[in-house]
Amino acid sequence: MLAIETRALCKRYGACMVVEDVSLNVPQGCVYGFLGPNGSGKTTTMRLLLGLLKPDGGTIHLNGHDLRRHSRMALAHVGAFVESTSLYEHLDARSNLQITCHLLEIPLADVDRVLEIVELRADAKARVGTFSLGMKQRLALARALLGSPRLLLLDEPTNGLDPDGIVAMRELIRQLPGQIGGTVFVSSHMLAEVQQIAHHAGLMLNGRLIIQNDVRSLLGTDQIVAITVDDAVLAKAVLEAKGMTVEQDANSILRLYCSDSCSPSQQASAANRALIEAGLQVAAIAPEERTLEDVYRNAIARHPAGERQAA
Ligand SMILES: Nc1ncnc2c1ncn2[C@@H]1O[C@H](COP(=O)(O)OP(=O)(O)OP(=O)(O)O)[C@@H](O)[C@H]1O
Numbered sequence: 001m002l003a004i005e006t007r008a009l010c011k012r013y014g015a016c017m018v019v020e021d022v023s024l025n026v027p028q029g030c031v032y033g034f035l036g037p038n039g040s041g042k043t044t045t046m047r048l049l050l051g052l053l054k055p056d057g058g059t060i061h062l063n064g065h066d067l068r069r070h071s072r073m074a075l076a077h078v079g080a081f082v083e084s085t086s087l088y089e090h091l092d093a094r095s096n097l098q099i100t101c102h103l104l105e106i107p108l109a110d111v112d113r114v115l116e117i118v119e120l121r122a123d124a125k126a127r128v129g130t131f132s133l134g135m136k137q138r139l140a141l142a143r144a145l146l147g148s149p150r151l152l153l154l155d156e157p158t159n160g161l162d163p164d165g166i167v168a169m170r171e172l173i174r175q176l177p178g179q180i181g182g183t184v185f186v187s188s189h190m191l192a193e194v195q196q197i198a199h200h201a202g203l204m205l206n207g208r209l210i211i212q213n214d215v216r217s218l219l220g221t222d223q224i225v226a227i228t229v230d231d232a233v234l235a236k237a238v239l240e241a242k243g244m245t246v247e248q249d250a251n252s253i254l255r256l257y258c259s260d261s262c263s264p265s266q267q268a269s270a271a272n273r274a275l276i277e278a279g280l281q282v283a284a285i286a287p288e289e290r291t292l293e294d295v296y297r298n299a300i301a302r303h304p305a306g307e308r309q310a311a
Pocket residue numbers: 013018036037038039040041042043044045189
């Protein structure tokens with residue numbers, strides 16, 4: 001059973017389709033990074049998942065329950081913060097959480113548990129108006145954690161945070177699946193951040209989910225070998241004469257594009273041998289690490305929706 005499963009989810013505003021044919025597969029127990037530039041449809045999708053918006057087409061299942069038919073069961077173990085989080089600034093952190101407990105009929109004892117998780121226990125009696133943005137975000141996260149949800153939806157939790165706040169939130173999110181025994185679905189446009197914490201990722205563009213996979217597969221086995229050599233022009237000619245595909249960048253680093261029939265390490269050895277036989281000095285030769293940013297840029301370049309956006 002998936003934590004979130006949507007099929008052909010659609011939402012339009014007027015004539016504009018802002019979520020189109022989105023089929024999410026979010027496994028249990030993972031951090032799922034829901035990525036995309038501003039306006040790509042992430043928040044709208046999250047509002048659909050929470051039943052705050054009605055879809056124009058498609059289905060949503062949360063923890064195996066159909067959101068349309070059995071919304072109470074589907075949302076029973078879901079916590080969220082979506083967009084600007086409203087906190088009572090004139091009250092202290094504990095009181096803010098207690099109000100939510102009263103509203104949702106959650107035992108007050110849960111307040112200490114969630115304050116502990118977000119590391120705000122020492123500030124429980126401080127007025128929220130005096131909190132930094134990072135502390136407010138963590139308090140909003142604490143509120144979403146009340147009632148022990150098994151699925152947590154977080155919309156841009158690092159928005160507006162300074163570097164320290166981003167690191168603190170990232171570390172919190174990384175640990176959440178273990179702490180809640182469940183799944184964290186987190187939207188962001190900060191790909192490098194998400195790459196550090198997400199096991200799975202989905203990439204949105206112009207309302208469409210253009211890629212979805214586990215992060216390891218998305219980053220793939222390295223298919224490019226970077227080579228630093230004393231004479232890049234000669235080296236390129238030597239490798240091309242051996243039938244290899246090579247490009248030279250502005251810093252005279254060569255990129256060897258590996259063929260499917262050979263692993264990157266085999267190609268690296270073959271290239272190294274050829275260069276040394278040609279009397280060249282190889283300073284460095286190693287598979288190049290890909291990032292989610294690379295994956296995303298490639299996908300946008302290849303995808304028709306990306307061409308529309310670029311036009
Ligand atoms: N209530 C609305 N009425 C009309 N259009 C809307 C409404 N809400 C969102 N949109 C449009 O839907 C598209 C997707 O917006 P959405 O907020 O879902 O994107 P997003 O990926 O979350 O962006 P951001 O990262 O900026 O929050 C945008 O073009 C936006 O202008």
